[in-house]
Amino acid sequence: MLLRGLFRRCAWCGGRGSFFTSWYRKSDNCQTCGIRWERGYEGYELGAATMGVFITFGIILGWMVASLIFGVALAPLLIVAAVLAISVPVVTYPMTYTVWQGIDLLIRAPSAEDIAEAEKWLAEHSAQ
Numbered sequence: 001m002l003l004r005g006l007f008r009r010c011a012w013c014g015g016r017g018s019f020f021t022s023w024y025r026k027s028d029n030c031q032t033c034g035i036r037w038e039r040g041y042e043g044y045e046l047g048a049a050t051m052g053v054f055i056t057f058g059i060i061l062g063w064m065v066a067s068l069i070f071g072v073a074l075a076p077l078l079i080v081a082a083v084l085a086i087s088v089p090v091v092t093y094p095m096t097y098t099v100w101q102g103i104d105l106l107i108r109a110p111s112a113e114d115i116a117e118a119e120k121w122l123a124e125h126s127a128q
């Protein structure tokens with residue numbers, strides 16, 4: 001499930017481009033299986049955002065440690081760190097959602113209601 005998330009796929013069905021109609025526009029339901037992201041859980045966005053912050057800091061920290069090991073001068077070190085601080089969240093934003101969905105599904109398996117709701121959503125959207 002987490003691997004699927006890393007590739008921006010739906011953690012539940014593995015559907016490609018599951019929730020994203022483009023890089024940033026996301027749908028509430030998976031385009032393939034119809035499952036909802038949040039499933040009535042209000043902290044969902046917060047979890048994804050927190051994970052995004054950890055990933056960004058992790059990568060910057062990794063860069064700083066690597067620059068110390070390889071003796072990179074302070075100015076380029078800080079410039080690259082600043083570029084990373086801006087670009088990493090932009091690039092990883094969709095992944096934080098799909099990976100977080102994988103974690104969420106591992107912690108709270110979808111209930112019969114979630115599945116029923118997903119099937120209803122799919123039926124409504126394939127009818128159009």
Ligand SMILES: [Zn+2]
Pocket residue numbers: 010011012013014015018030031032033034035
């Ligand atoms: Zn799906």
